[in-house]
Amino acid sequence: MSRLIIAFAVLALAAAAKPPHSYPALGRVVREDPRLDAVLANDARLEVVASGFAWAEGPVWDGNSGGLFFSDIPRNSIFHWSMESGAELWMKPSGFTGIGEYSPEPGSNGLLLDAKGRLILMEHGDRRVALWEAGRGKVTLVDNFEGKRLNSPNDGALKSNGDLYFTDPPYGLPKKADDPSRELDFCGVYRYSHGKLTLLTKDLSRPNGIAFSPDEKTLYVANSDPEHAVWMSYPVKADGTLGAGRVFVDVTAMVAQFPGLPDGMKVDRDGNLWAAGPGGIHIIAPDGTRLGRIETGEATSNCAWGDDGSTLYVTADMYLCRIRTKTHGAAAHADLR
Numbered sequence: 001m002s003r004l005i006i007a008f009a010v011l012a013l014a015a016a017a018k019p020p021h022s023y024p025a026l027g028r029v030v031r032e033d034p035r036l037d038a039v040l041a042n043d044a045r046l047e048v049v050a051s052g053f054a055w056a057e058g059p060v061w062d063g064n065s066g067g068l069f070f071s072d073i074p075r076n077s078i079f080h081w082s083m084e085s086g087a088e089l090w091m092k093p094s095g096f097t098g099i100g101e102y103s104p105e106p107g108s109n110g111l112l113l114d115a116k117g118r119l120i121l122m123e124h125g126d127r128r129v130a131l132w133e134a135g136r137g138k139v140t141l142v143d144n145f146e147g148k149r150l151n152s153p154n155d156g157a158l159k160s161n162g163d164l165y166f167t168d169p170p171y172g173l174p175k176k177a178d179d180p181s182r183e184l185d186f187c188g189v190y191r192y193s194h195g196k197l198t199l200l201t202k203d204l205s206r207p208n209g210i211a212f213s214p215d216e217k218t219l220y221v222a223n224s225d226p227e228h229a230v231w232m233s234y235p236v237k238a239d240g241t242l243g244a245g246r247v248f249v250d251v252t253a254m255v256a257q258f259p260g261l262p263d264g265m266k267v268d269r270d271g272n273l274w275a276a277g278p279g280g281i282h283i284i285a286p287d288g289t290r291l292g293r294i295e296t297g298e299a300t301s302n303c304a305w306g307d308d309g310s311t312l313y314v315t316a317d318m319y320l321c322r323i324r325t326k327t328h329g330a331a332a333h334a335d336l337r
Contacts, residue, residue, distance in 0.1 A: 023047035025045045025046060029293070033285070036291040049320055055072065057110070058070055061307070067082030071094060076095055076106045078094045091108075095109070103125065103174040109153070110156050114336045118131055124152040127152055128150065129156070145188065145190070148183040151187060154208055155302070160216060162193070163193040167189050168187055189221055200234075201242060206223055210265075211266055211273070214330040218236065219233075220275075221245075222276075225261070227252070229251050229252045231247075231248045231275060231284070232248060249288055251277050254279060257278065259299040260277055265303065267330050268330055269329065269330045271285075274303055276302055276303060280295040281296070281314055294323060296316040299316070303315070305329025308328075310328050311324055
């Protein structure tokens with residue numbers, strides 16, 4: 001993807017400075033199961049590679065540029081980070097293109113790249129899923145379900161066949177769930193395929209992060225509701241729809257003890273879930289056992305595999321961080337259909 005900076009305003013952030021030769025550590029690794037040793041070394045440390053953001057989210061690694069794209073939702077911006085250049089403003093506005101103030105969280109949230117290098121954006125302010133392509137700009141993929149505007153698309157996952165699965169809580173609306181402009185009375189999990197939007201489930205109060213197991217037979221969905229803070233597991237049927245979901249992991253009891261809620265997540269090649277939640281990144285085996293946590297001390301929003309696929313990049317409040325692992329991400333390289 002082109003490194004061309006698309007910007008309509010300049011953000012004066014310390015994060016845009018040239019990167020240092022070494023990076024400070026943040027938080028600690030909490031080990032809860034011996035199996036963690038297979039994926040995370042004893043001396044693994046979470047490094048802060050950039051900071052100064054309002055609320056960093058939606059990271060995605062771009063192999064073409066050798067860097068990471070991520071959203072700063074309150075600032076309606078997307079940044080690009082690399083070892084050579086640090087964090088640079090790449091797109092503004094990123095999720096709300098209207099005039100004046102819209103909401104506290106107007107920008108893009110989750111970001112994805114398909115095999116053609118096209119950027120897929122979950123846009124809060126414009127209440128749509130958009131597609132950006134170098135030299136062609138942005139187009140709307142979908143902004144309504146059965147004629148009613150989406151709430152504020154949050155996070156997405158591409159299946160290897162090109163189908164896009166995404167979540168739609170109300171966090172980007174000016175008054176969130178109580179906003180008078182809200183047209184849907186539920187928060188959906190959807191599939192977008194060949195121009196058609198299908199509602200997969202509306203049973204979750206706050207669907208958020210979303211990811212497939214390596215064999216794509218299971219879809220994980222985070223529910224960022226402090227009263228029911230869980231990761232759900234859904235069987236994926238042959239036709240792409242979902243079977244009955246079950247609670248994969250329940251961390252409701254942790255909400256009062258640690259900052260953060262179930263949020264963005266990724267899966268490694270062995271099926272372990274690396275999921276933002278209360279207390280940082282939870283590393284969860286396919287059988288539902290938590291192997292440990294990367295405790296950030298901050299409300300942690302999301303993560304993404306980068307570099308050669310073995311580095312986990314983490315967005316935690318104002319920070320962009322990374323940690324070296326002993327595994328690799330299970331990423332689908334698909335063209336959006």
